[in-house]
Amino acid sequence: MDMPNWQIFKRGRQATPASPSAAGRSDAEAQELQLLRGVQRGRMSDFEALYRLYHPRLQRFVLHLTRQADLVDEILDDTLLVVWQRADRFDGSSKLSTWIFGIAYRKSLKALSRLDLPQEDPQQDEQADPSPGPEQQLGHAQRLGRLKAALGELSADHRAVIELCYFHDMSHAEIAQVVGCPPETVKTRMFYARRRLRSLVAELYDGPAVE
Incomplete structure (x- = not known):
């Protein structure tokens, strides 16, 4: 097949329709x-x-x-x-x-x-996380910037599971297919990423981490 002309698509991408609702997903x-x-x-x-x-x-x-x-x-x-x-x-x-x-x-x-950027080990901590997620602790939209800054401190693997779960509404099974690992590994990465986010938000903004 011929190579696609990317510039044609890029000029037209502003016309992308809004994301479908859950009811229209099928x-x-x-x-x-x-x-x-x-x-x-x-x-x-x-x-x-x-x-x-x-x-x-x-x-x-x-x-x-x-x-x-x-x-x-x-x-x-x-x-x-x-x-x-x-x-x-x-x-x-x-x-x-x-x-x-x-x-x-x-x-x-x-x-x-x-x-050749330094990466954290995504396999740390093999426990399930019983505590509230970082999105609950940070509150509403006015504090979203703090979460984004903390996300920047995570490894790419940990950012991926947070992004796919909370912003693309994927299940653990779907995330496992995307990143190519077992669902249990996704749960482990999610646990570590959420715990690390709580710690980073506390460190960056002088607030106590909620356990």
Whole structure:
């Protein structure tokens, strides 16, 4: 198939429709699968439509995962090029969104590895977390900036599970498919990330961590 012209899609991405409600998700997923079938047949118009649906979601995910704004466009282009070239490899064993986010996750980690940035060990702490999540402790929108600053201190693996869970509404099983690990590992990473967030927020803003 011919290579897609990214600039055409980027100029039109502001027209991306709003995210569907929970009630309309099944219809939205069916529409996405129909577009993918068109991509498998080499239809550029269907790829353009799929691009516009996924670009805003992937952009947020990749930016929050990497914390490297200058890498985002490259990673998104690499991700969507895989979707274009390897659409026939989607076997339907997961949601299409899970498959595409998984590609973006791997491309992001590969880009970060080239920067040789220090990473925390995502396998620390093997317990379940019984305490409230950081989103409950931080409160409402006026304190969201504090959470974002703390998220920047986490490893990419820990940011990924927080981002996919709280901002993309994925279950532990879906997150496990995206990041390529068992669901129990997702739970472990979630526990460590949430505990670390509480500690970081307390350290950054002189407030006591709630246990």
